[in-house]
Amino acid sequence: MKETRILLANIDEPDLHRLEVYERLGGYRALRKALLEMTPEAVLHELEESGLRGRGGAGFSMGKKASFIPKSTMDKYLCCNADESEPGAFKDRLLMQKNPHLLVEGCIIGGLAAGANKGFIFIRGEYSLQADILDEAVREAGQAGYLGERILGSEHSFDLVVHRGQGAYICGEETGLLDALEGKRGNPRLKPPFPANQGLYQGPTLINNVETLCNAPIIIEHGADSFRKFGEGNSTGTKIVSVSGNVRRPGNYEIELGVKVRDIIYGLAGGLPEGRELKCFFPGGSSAPVLTAEHLDLPFTYEAMAEAGSMLGTASMIVVDDSQPLVPLALRLAHFYRHESCGKCVPCREGTNWTVKTLERIDRGEGTPMDLDILEQVQSNIIGNCLCVLGDSMAMPVASMLKRFRPEFEQHMEEARDRADRDAFSAPELASVEEAGAA
Amino acid sequence: MRDEGGLHSVPLPTGWDEAVRLEEDAATIPDPAQVDVPEALRAEIEAHMAKYPDRHSATLPALGAAQRVHGWCSPEAIQQVAAVMQVTPAYLSSVATFYDMLRTHPAGPGYVYVCTSVACHLRNAKAVYDAIAAEELEGYEVREFECLGACDMAPMASIDGRYVGPLSPDDAPELVAALREGRQPFPGRGLGDRE
Numbered sequence: 085m086k087e088t089r090i091l092l093a094n095i096d097e098p099d100l101h102r103l104e105v106y107e108r109l110g111g112y113r114a115l116r117k118a119l120l121e122m123t124p125e126a127v128l129h130e131l132e133e134s135g136l137r138g139r140g141g142a143g144f145s146m147g148k149k150a151s152f153i154p155k156s157t158m159d160k161y162l163c164c165n166a167d168e169s170e171p172g173a174f175k176d177r178l179l180m181q182k183n184p185h186l187l188v189e190g191c192i193i194g195g196l197a198a199g200a201n202k203g204f205i206f207i208r209g210e211y212s213l214q215a216d217i218l219d220e221a222v223r224e225a226g227q228a229g230y231l232g233e234r235i236l237g238s239e240h241s242f243d244l245v246v247h248r249g250q251g252a253y254i255c256g257e258e259t260g261l262l263d264a265l266e267g268k269r270g271n272p273r274l275k276p277p278f279p280a281n282q283g284l285y286q287g288p289t290l291i292n293n294v295e296t297l298c299n300a301p302i303i304i305e306h307g308a309d310s311f312r313k314f315g316e317g318n319s320t321g322t323k324i325v326s327v328s329g330n331v332r333r334p335g336n337y338e339i340e341l342g343v344k345v346r347d348i349i350y351g352l353a354g355g356l357p358e359g360r361e362l363k364c365f366f367p368g369g370s371s372a373p374v375l376t377a378e379h380l381d382l383p384f385t386y387e388a389m390a391e392a393g394s395m396l397g398t399a400s401m402i403v404v405d406d407s408q409p410l411v412p413l414a415l416r417l418a419h420f421y422r423h424e425s426c427g428k429c430v431p432c433r434e435g436t437n438w439t440v441k442t443l444e445r446i447d448r449g450e451g452t453p454m455d456l457d458i459l460e461q462v463q464s465n466i467i468g469n470c471l472c473v474l475g476d477s478m479a480m481p482v483a484s485m486l487k488r489f490r491p492e493f494e495q496h497m498e499e500a501r502d503r504a505d506r507d508a509f510s511a512p513e514l515a516s517v518e519e520a521g522a523a
Numbered sequence: 524m525r526d527e528g529g530l531h532s533v534p535l536p537t538g539w540d541e542a543v544r545l546e547e548d549a550a551t552i553p554d555p556a557q558v559d560v561p562e563a564l565r566a567e568i569e570a571h572m573a574k575y576p577d578r579h580s581a582t583l584p585a586l587g588a589a590q591r592v593h594g595w596c597s598p599e600a601i602q603q604v605a606a607v608m609q610v611t612p613a614y615l616s617s618v619a620t621f622y623d624m625l626r627t628h629p630a631g632p633g634y635v636y637v638c639t640s641v642a643c644h645l646r647n648a649k650a651v652y653d654a655i656a657a658e659e660l661e662g663y664e665v666r667e668f669e670c671l672g673a674c675d676m677a678p679m680a681s682i683d684g685r686y687v688g689p690l691s692p693d694d695a696p697e698l699v700a701a702l703r704e705g706r707q708p709f710p711g712r713g714l715g716d717r718e
Contacts, residue, residue: 159576171641171670181715202576209587209624210636210671212684213715245574250583251623253669267582269621285576328642328674335675370641370670402642402674416644420669426621 085351088314088340090322091298095182101217103224106185112230114301115189118196119238122304128197131300133308135320139175140165140256140293141369141397143386146300152280153198153288161284162195162203163265163291167249167256169208171370171420172400175324176294178336180207180214183298184221188244190297192230193304195242198290203244206261209251218246253424257472258291259283260426271428272472295324316342319385323399327353330360330405339384346380349403360405364488368397370417371477373484374404393484411496414485415443421478432475435466439482449504451497460486550612558606564592568607578608582618586625595626623668630664633702636681639667642674646689651678654695660702673714686714 089095099105106112118127132147153160164187168176180187191203207215222244225231233241247265249255255264259273262284283289299321303311312320319341325348328334332354339348349355349365356362364374367384373394382388389396404413422436442459445451463479463486470476486493567588571581585604586596593600596619598612605612619625637652652667671686673679679688682702687709690698694709701708710716 168672169670172674173670174672174674177672208672209583209622210668210681210684213686247580248584248587249622250587250625252621264583265580266577267579267618269618326674328677329645334677366641400674402645404645408645413641413644416639417641420640423669 085343085347087338087352088322089338090302090314091179091186091295091324092336092338095178100182101184101221103185103221103228106183110305111185112189112228114305115192115230116236118193118304119236119240124196124199124240127193127304130303130308131197134299134303134311135308135315135318136296136299136303136311137319137386138293139295139299139323139398141170141371143396146292146296147197149280149292150194150197150290152278153200153290154281155199156288159202159285159287160198160200161287161289162191162198162200163258163261163279163284163289164191164194164203164205164294164297165256165258165261165291166205166207166211166214166294167253167261168211168294168398169253169256169424170398170400171417172328172366172402173326173369173398174328175326175336175398175400177211177214178324179294179298180211180218184214184218185225186298186301187218187294188221188225188230190300191244192235192240192242193300194290194292194297196240197300198288200290201241201243203242204265204284205244205246206255206265207246207248208255209249212248215246215248222246252426253420254426254472254474257474260472261291262289269426271426272474274471314340316383316385317387319387319396323384323396325352325384326398326400327403328400329365329403330356330408331403332357341385342383344380345375345382345384345401348384348401349380353401353403356403356405360407363404363406363408363410364485365404366394366400366402366481368395369400370402370420370481371395371473372397373480374488376488409496410485410489410492411443411447411500414482415440415447418443418478418482421474425474429470429472429475431466431469435462435475436478438462439478446493446497447500449497449500449502451500453494453497455497456486456490456493552609552611553602553606555606555609558602560603560607561592564588564603565607568604572608579610581608582610582615583622586615586619590625594632595629597629626664631662633663633683634681635660635663635665635698635702636668636671637665638669638671638673638677638679638681640670642670643677643679646677647692648678650692651680651690651695654692655680655698658695658699660699663702676714682708687712688714 094109136146137143195203252270254260255270257272260270264270279289314321324338337352362377364376366372367389386396418439422440425432425436427433463483466475466479568585571584572578589600589604601612601615639648673686676688698708
C-alpha cells in the first residue's frame with residue numbers, strides 16, 4: 085500500500101523550512117488567492133464546504149467552528165494548538181519541523197476566515213527545536229510581507245506569535261491552552277461560553293490543531309471539491325497517521341481516510357516484530373479505547389472507529405503485541421493521566437489516583453477480585469463528569485482494556501498474588517504453611 | 524512533617540507540608556527599585572511582555588528565562604520576575620508549580636528527560652531510564668518524563684531539548700560519559716541531526 089501524500093508532499097525536500105524553497109514549490113500561492121481574489125466569506129465557505137474535521141482529536145468541522153465566530157468589530161484571535169502531548173502523537177512535530185511555512189500560511193488564512201488580526205501558536209516547551217524553526221519562519225514571513233499590516237496590499241492585517249509552553253498535557257485542551265496563554269495555570273474552563281464567543285482575553289477565538297490549519301492552504305488552493313474527493317463519507321481528506329509501539333517501521337504516514345486499518349499496521353508500518361501477534365491497538369492516541377484484531381478490516385474513518393466503540397482522535401496508532409502484559413500498560417497509561425490531571429474536577433483528580441493505586445495493588449499481588457469491579461466503577465464515575473475530557477481520556481481506554489481482556493487482568497492478579505506469597509515466606513516456612521493448609 | 528510514602532503515593536510539592544506563617548504579611552508586588560535584576564533577563568522579560576495584549580501572557584516565557592539564569596524557579600528568580608512583570612510572587616509560584624519544565628527545587632542546570640510513557644513503555648523505556656539514573660550524572664536533572672512526542676524513535680530521551688533515540692540500556696554509559704565530558708551524545712542519532 086502507498087501513502088497519499090498531500091500535506092507531506094514536499095516533506096523530503098531539503099531546506100523546505102526556508103521561505104525561498106517553500107515559495108519555489110508553490111508556497112503562499114493559496115494566501116495570495118485568499119487575500120486578493122476571494123472575500124473572507126468565500127474563504128470561510130470554502131473551508132466549510134471541504135468538510136475538513138479537526139485533526140487534534142475531537143474531529144469537529146473546522147469551517148463550522150470558524151463560522152461560530154461573531155462578525156463584530158471586537159478583537160478576535162486565532163490560536164494554533166501545537167501542544168501535541170497525547171501519548172502516541174508526533175505528527176505536528178514533523179509538520180512544524182520540516183514545513184513551518186505551511187503552518188504559518190494556514191494560520192494567516194484561518195485568521196482571515198475568523199476575522200482575527202492576531203494569532204498565537206502555542207507549542208509545547210519540549211519541542212524547542214521546532215519552536216526555533218517556527219520563530220525563524222515567522223520572522224521570514226514577516227520580512228516578506230506575509231505578516232503585519234495590510235498583507236500583500238489587502239485589507240487584512242495579521243500578526244503571529246510563537247508561544248512556548250512549559251510542559252503540561254492539559255494545555256492541549258483548548259480552554260486550558262487559553263489559560264496558559266494568558267499566563268495562568270492551565271486549568272480548563274467551564275463551557276459554555278465556548279472559545280468562539282469568549283476565548284483568549286475574553287475575545288472570540290478560533291482554536292485549531294496544527295494539522296487542521298496546515299490543510300487550509302491546500303483547500304484554498306485546490307478548492308473544497310478536490311479536497312472532498314479524498315476520504316470516505318464525512319471523513320474527508322487525508323490524515324497523517326502516527327504509528328508507534330510494537331511495529332517494525334514506526335513513523336508518520338499520510339493516508340486517505342477510509343483505508344483499512346490492516347493496511348496501515350501491516351502495510352505501511354511493516355507489521356509486528358517477527359513471531360508476534362497483535363494483542364490490541366489504540367487507534368487514536370492513548371485516550372482512545374483499545375481495539376483488537378477483529379477490527380483490522382474496518383475503514384480508518386471517524387465514523388467507523390466511533391462505531392467500533394473507539395475514536396479516530398489524533399490518528400496516533402499505538403500497536404501492542406501479545407508479549408505485552410496489560411496490567412503494567414494500563415498502569416503506565418493511568419499514571420500519565422494522574423500526573424497530568426490539573427486537579428480542578430474531583431472525579432478526574434481522585435479517579436485517576438484511585439485507578440493508579442488499584443492497578444498498583446493488583447500488580448503488587450495485593451489485589452482482590454473486587455478490585456476489578458471497583459476499577460470499572462471508578463471509570464464509569466469519571467466519564468462525562470468533568471469540565472474537560474482528560475479524566476475520560478484515561479477512563480475510556482482503561483475501561484475498554486478491562487472489558488476486552490478481563491480474564492488477563494484476573495490471571496495477572498492471581499499470578500501476582502502467588503508471587504507475593506512466595507516472596508513473603510522463605511521456602512521452609514511456605515512448606516509448613518502449605519502443610520498446615522493441607523491438614 | 525514530610526510524609527514518607529505511605530498515605531500519599533504522589534510526592535507533595537515543596538511547601539505543601541509546611542505550616543502557614545500567619546505572623547508574616549503576604550508578599551506584595553516588589554518595588555522595582557529594590558530588586559536587582561540582571562540586565563539581560565530584564566530585557567528578555569520586557570521583550571516577551573511587549574508581544575502580548577496583556578503582559579500576564581509573558582509569565583511562562585519569563586519564568587523560563589529566569590530559570591535559565593538561576594537554574595530553577597528559586598525565590599530570588601521569582602522575586603526578579605515579579606519585579607519586572609509587576610505581579611505578586613504568589614501568582615508566579617502558583618504558575619511555576621503547575622508546569623513540569625519549571626523547577627521548584629534546585630536541579631540541573633542541564634536535563635535528561637527519559638520518556639517512559641505508553642509508546643516508549645512498549646519498547647522497554649523503563650530499563651533505559653533505570654540504566655541512565657543508575658549512573659548518577661551530576662549537573663543534570665535526570666527524570667522520567669511523560670510523552671515527549673517522539674514515539675517513532677522510542678525509547679528516547681530529551682537532552683536539553685535535543686531528542687535522541689532509539690536508546691537501549693546499553694547506551695547509558697556512553698550517554699553519561701559524553702555529557703560528563705561535554706560532548707554531544709550520539710551524534711547522528713538525534714532528531715534533526717542530519718539537516
